[in-house]
Amino acid sequence: MGLEEREQQRLAAIEEFRRARRRALVDDLLAWMTGEPDDLLDFEEVHRRIGEQGWAVRGLREIPIEAIVGSVGRYHDFTRHFLPRQHSHETRWANVRAAMGEGKLLPPIDVYELGGVYFVKDGNHRVSVARELGIDHLLAHVTEVPSRVTLTPDVTPDDLIIASEYTKLMEATRLDMVYPELDLRVSAPGAYQLIAGQIEQERHRAALRTETTPTLEEAAVSWYERIYLPAIDLIENRGLLRDFPGRSETDLYVWIARHQQALEASVGWSVDLNAAAADLTRQRGQRPKHIFARARERLVKTFVPEKMRDGPPPGVWRRQRLADERTKQLFHTILVPINGEAESWRALEQAIVVAHRDGGSLYGLHVIPPDHEEPDERTIASIRERFEQRCAEEGLVGKLMVDHGIIARQICARARWADLVVMSLAHPTPDEPFGRLRSGLRDLIQRSPQPVLTVPDDISPLNRGLVAYDGSPRADEALMLAAYLALRDRLSLVVVTAREPNDDLRLTIGRAQAYLEERGIQAGYVIDSHPAAEAILRAANEHRSNLIFIGGYSVRPEVEIVIGSTVDHVLRQSQLPVLICR
CATH class of the missing domain: 3.40.50.12370 (Rossmann fold)
Structure with a gap:
């Protein structure tokens, strides 16, 4: 390849970089307007939240680029889709693009695998260019960091908070060791804090019943069998997952428990979980019958004098x-x-x-x-x-x-x-x-x-x-x-x-x-x-x-x-x- 052709490829690579950087600016603007995160994840932060001590070298393997979600130390330099943000990276990015265009064999990237996703230790520009070229997989040296949780490529900061809370709960209670098929998936932060509080309450109640204080692990098993599983039976028997599409059983359990706590604080006495579930469904259920019932209730309150309103139907x-x-x-x-x-x-x-x-x-x-x-x-x-x-x-x-x-x-x-x-x-x-x-x-x-x-x-x-x-x-x-x-x-x-x-x-x-x-x-x-x-x-x-x-x-x-x-x-x-x- 002659010097003139190489120069043309270099200039084309620079133009590709500038287009990618303009798209990065657009993505950042949309992220600011929508409030949706657009950053790569910081490996150190994720490791602190959900990683465990030690690691294992897994060697050389092909990894899917879609599963690369973060970086070690350079997570601010690229968007979530590895679009370049820094103008100063132009030369290096263009050189990598030109080398790939010439078919040169570039060294494998170095990554950490944590929770099923990858964080780039070395090779951020190679990942960025590969994504621009539509390449699906890259060769990588993989070092696995143990974790109790599994992440997905679309992981968000909220997902990390949830995973961190889950990790802390499992480290304290070891429930996932007692029940290997344990499924406590939730979609919002704070849920595991409520569960941890309930386990502590169960520990206190057990101490009052038996006059001996159980371990946190024993209290967690008691909570799971005496409180959580019966509540899940209630959720399944009432078909509540149909009322709240896209939510997990544990999501509903936490929502009902929180609603129950709010009701008890309001009325001054204990409220049955079944009644709390029915009221939550009435207020927030997404099936048409609940939506229409809420609309009718608002119309009645607006247009019907209080003295003329009827109570609940018979039965x-x-x-x-x-x-x-x-x-x-x-x-x-x-x-x-x-x-x-x-x-x-x-x-x-x-x-x-x-x-x-x-x-x-x-x-x-x-x-x-x-x-x-x-x-x-x-x-x-x-x-x-x-x-x-x-x-x-x-x-x-x-x-x-x-x-x-x-x-x-x-x-x-x-x-x-x-x-x-x-x-x-x-x-x-x-x-x-x-x-x-x-x-x-x-x-x-x-x-x-x-x-x-x-x-x-x-x-x-x-x-x-x-x-x-x-x-x-x-x-x-x-x-x-x-x-x-x-x-x-x-x-x-x-x-x-x-x-x-x-x-x-x-x-x-x-x-x-x-x-x-x-x-x-x-x-x-x-x-x-x-x-x-x-x-x-x-x-x-x-x-x-x-x-x-x-x-x-x-x-x-x-x-x-x-x-x-x-x-x-x-x-x-x-x-x-x-x-x-x-």
């Missing part, structure tokens, strides 16, 4: 609680509104009866309305002390929270994370439209996501139930809950239907009878031609019932406000606790 509470065959404590978390008056303390006494039966925990809620003066701290302290002392006397967990706002709204907000609301019946809903419109009790019954047990003057043992049944979906919920308690607590039942006797009515009560008898429950059945509320109260008196099961409002809020409901009539006249079911 939501039952499907969440009774459908789980592992449920042993139906009313595990009981919410009791406490205003400091005598009637609210009677509600607490009735709640204690339920809590003893279910081994439940009692949570009082004292709401300060917006138009009331702030009570002094001594008054609140006195209410809290009395509530928690009474619970302690009964050997029950008890805690009082204080909130500000509209009473019914605050109770409904907390009720979402309880299993039952027990409240006094000091102020029944009035029997006229404007009174119903202003009634806080009516708002609570309308929108409470959980059953509400109203308490009159006397405390009941709750062992003889009467079910008001008209065949409606909400009446079905009352029947199903009554049947569950009858089987579990040997509760005696009477079912009453109040309309003129006809074939349809016999079919209605026949449905209730078939449902109960199919479950081996013997009950009494009453058909009464009197108005519904009168028939219910008459049957309760004749059968000496001490608990009434009834469905919530069965018509739209705007209709119920105008015409009233059987529920309100029963509450105004009954001297028995009434369990209002959704």
